[in-house]
Amino acid sequence: MTAEQSRTAAPTQAKAPAPAPEDFAAVQALYDQTMADNAQVHDLIYPKVFGADQYIGQFSDNSADELRLMAALMQVPAGARVLDLGCGRGLVAAFLAREMGWTVTGIDLSLASLAAGRKAGHGVELIAGNVYEHAFAERFDGIYSTGAACHFDAARLFARARSLLVPGGRLAIFERVRLGDIDAADWRKLTTDWTCPHVYTAAEYGELLTVAGFRVRHVLDTTERFRTWQARSVEVRRELRREIVAATSQEYFETSLALAAYEADVSRKGLLGYAAVIAEALP
Amino acid sequence: MTPPLHHPLLEAGDTRLLTVDAVLAQGDTGLTRYRIVRFAAYGRALLIDGLIQSCEFDEALYHEMLMSPAVALHGHPRRIVVIGGANGGIVNRLQHLPSLRGLHHVDLDPTLAGLCRYHLPHLQPQEPFSFDYRLEFEDPRAWLARKRGDLGGWADLVLLDLPDAADTSYAAGVFDMEALAAAADLLAPGGLLVTHVGHCHPAAISFQAETVARLRRLFADVVVYEHPIPSLAVAWGFAIASRDRSLNRFARAAMARRIAALPAAMRRHYDAETHLALLHRPAIVRAALDAATPIPVPTHPTFMETTT
Numbered sequence: 062m063t064a065e066q067s068r069t070a071a072p073t074q075a076k077a078p079a080p081a082p083e084d085f086a087a088v089q090a091l092y093d094q095t096m097a098d099n100a101q102v103h104d105l106i107y108p109k110v111f112g113a114d115q116y117i118g119q120f121s122d123n124s125a126d127e128l129r130l131m132a133a134l135m136q137v138p139a140g141a142r143v144l145d146l147g148c149g150r151g152l153v154a155a156f157l158a159r160e161m162g163w164t165v166t167g168i169d170l171s172l173a174s175l176a177a178g179r180k181a182g183h184g185v186e187l188i189a190g191n192v193y194e195h196a197f198a199e200r201f202d203g204i205y206s207t208g209a210a211c212h213f214d215a216a217r218l219f220a221r222a223r224s225l226l227v228p229g230g231r232l233a234i235f236e237r238v239r240l241g242d243i244d245a246a247d248w249r250k251l252t253t254d255w256t257c258p259h260v261y262t263a264a265e266y267g268e269l270l271t272v273a274g275f276r277v278r279h280v281l282d283t284t285e286r287f288r289t290w291q292a293r294s295v296e297v298r299r300e301l302r303r304e305i306v307a308a309t310s311q312e313y314f315e316t317s318l319a320l321a322a323y324e325a326d327v328s329r330k331g332l333l334g335y336a337a338v339i340a341e342a343l344p
Numbered sequence: 345m346t347p348p349l350h351h352p353l354l355e356a357g358d359t360r361l362l363t364v365d366a367v368l369a370q371g372d373t374g375l376t377r378y379r380i381v382r383f384a385a386y387g388r389a390l391l392i393d394g395l396i397q398s399c400e401f402d403e404a405l406y407h408e409m410l411m412s413p414a415v416a417l418h419g420h421p422r423r424i425v426v427i428g429g430a431n432g433g434i435v436n437r438l439q440h441l442p443s444l445r446g447l448h449h450v451d452l453d454p455t456l457a458g459l460c461r462y463h464l465p466h467l468q469p470q471e472p473f474s475f476d477y478r479l480e481f482e483d484p485r486a487w488l489a490r491k492r493g494d495l496g497g498w499a500d501l502v503l504l505d506l507p508d509a510a511d512t513s514y515a516a517g518v519f520d521m522e523a524l525a526a527a528a529d530l531l532a533p534g535g536l537l538v539t540h541v542g543h544c545h546p547a548a549i550s551f552q553a554e555t556v557a558r559l560r561r562l563f564a565d566v567v568v569y570e571h572p573i574p575s576l577a578v579a580w581g582f583a584i585a586s587r588d589r590s591l592n593r594f595a596r597a598a599m600a601r602r603i604a605a606l607p608a609a610m611r612r613h614y615d616a617e618t619h620l621a622l623l624h625r626p627a628i629v630r631a632a633l634d635a636a637t638p639i640p641v642p643t644h645p646t647f648m649e650t651t652t
């Protein structure tokens with residue numbers, strides 16, 4: 062029997078407004094000011110959400126195993142040059158450099174995040190800058206972005222990524238994805254409030270990758286565990302109430318708990334999911 | 345809503361429509377075109393080249409029918425070779441065998457195995473193991489050619505858990521005479537080779553007929569049996585082959601004791617009564633097999649002719 066006989070029709074698309082313009086000044090302000098003190102609390106909460114052996118300092122909603130699987134799906138060999146796009150503190154870059162034997166460069170806009178990463182001194186090159194503007198010396202064999210693509214207009218991001226990759230190079234986007242019809246109030250909370258132009262479906266990422274000169278190799282849906290992580294992040298915040306308040310303030314605790322509860326709710330309702338899309342740059 | 349999946353049952357003209365709750369992963373590793381889905385009726389399933397490998401609902405049935413009769417028949421396999429099956433379902437059962445000392449495992453595709461570890465946790469073994477486990481990723485044909493020297497005469501059991509030998513599948517090459525002969529060379533005295541031999545649909549049984557005919561040319565004795573697999577919509581066929589012993593015992597009452605002695609994880613759906621059912625193949629299937637067999641087969645006694 063041949064594979065051509067097994068097929069699925071195109072999925073029905075959930076509707077959404079067009080992407081808003083990118084605003085990287087706002088993104089930088091979000092990470093350098095609004096969320097500047099967030100890292101400490103994050104390090105308190107997430108070892109308990111993912112499990113101690115699954116937390117490596119990542120800010121995306123993925124366990125270490127999920128990050129490892131994304132990296133394996135890139136099928137980029139050891140020794141290759143790989144870019145972590147929106148690397149934050151660079152701890153995922155350090156983890157994957159170790160796990161995969163890659164030479165990883167990280168780039169991020171957020172000076173506060175990079176400073177925290179440099180302090181950790183974990184042996185990957187970290188660049189302060191905007192990925193659209195920085196003049197990279199060489200092209201990369203692979204680019205991945207975990208929890209950062211949401212800040213971009215995907216069409217522009219993929220065109221830029223294509224120009225930074227060698228032919229045959231791989232791009233992996235690990236990000237929240239839209240699963241259902243999101244109403245205007247939720248849309249604002251999930252986009253504007255997080256300085257995100259849009260929330261894409263995995264299929265939209267796939268289409269935009271194709272337009273930008275990529276061939277989609279893998280789509281990995283991690284929604285089931287994403288819902289678990291979201292629900293756990295609410296529970297753990299409640300469990301760690303005293304520690305969080307001590308490290309920040311009662312107000313911070315209340316706000317962050319409400320936000321986590323809201324996001325868990327949106328995911329539980331089936332509006333948000335999580336997926337990795339891995340594509341190959343065509344020659 | 346995820347669209348339903350059209351799953352081919354027969355090459356020409358019979359396609360099933362299965363409701364898909366979620367597509368958990370899909371893509372092309374360069375070695376395998378795969379899809380991991382959650383079916384409304386049968387739970388999580390891996391598809392390779394568009395064909396279902398197993399479904400959560402009854403994977404235990406498939407995997408037990410593949411390995412448990414051979415394990416029971418051998419009685420105390422200490423050294424086992426598994427070819428294929430790194431997606432799961434085999435080692436998680438074999439690991440409960442008290443007699444097991446060494447397990448060599450080869451499969452084609454490490455990327456697919458990683459995806460299965462994530463999305464098909466119900467098929468995965470729990471480490472640590474109390475036996476020596478070697479897992480290698482390589483084309484099984486090349487691996488067999490390479491290991492023929494080292495592992496010749498080593499195995500009490502050689503277990504093939506490969507995808508359907510469809511035209512596009514690497515597995516077709518493992519079911520040919522040369523690869524089967526190389527697999528046979530791994531057997532220790534008294535050792536058994538076991539494989540699935542495809543579905544038992546009487547309208548399209550040529551793969552089973554050819555594979556069984558090849559086994560009969562390579563081995564002194566072969567037993568073929570079948571069990572319905574609901575999620576696959578047909579009965580599935582399996583064969584146990586020996587180079588140096590008669591498999592008469594397979595039809596004997598003594599098997600009941602051996603089956604009862606299997607680890608619980610290997611007999612959720614396999615008991616003495618089921619064993620007897622395995623041995624009785626419908627007349628329409630026997631007739632289809634007779635009609636399809638293209639190669640003259642030497643007259644080894646089969647279980648159907650064996651008296652207890």
Ligand SMILES: C[S@@+](CC[C@H](N)C(=O)[O-])C[C@H]1O[C@@H](n2cnc3c(N)ncnc32)[C@H](O)[C@@H]1O
Nearest residue numbers: 119120121147148149169170171191192207209
């Ligand atoms: C949610 S964080 C994820 C950080 C990291 N990938 C991780 O998982 O730990 C998103 C990061 O993307 C960065 N970012 C957003 N737009 C960027 C751009 N144009 N160039 C470089 N970095 C950017 C932000 O500064 C922020 O640190």
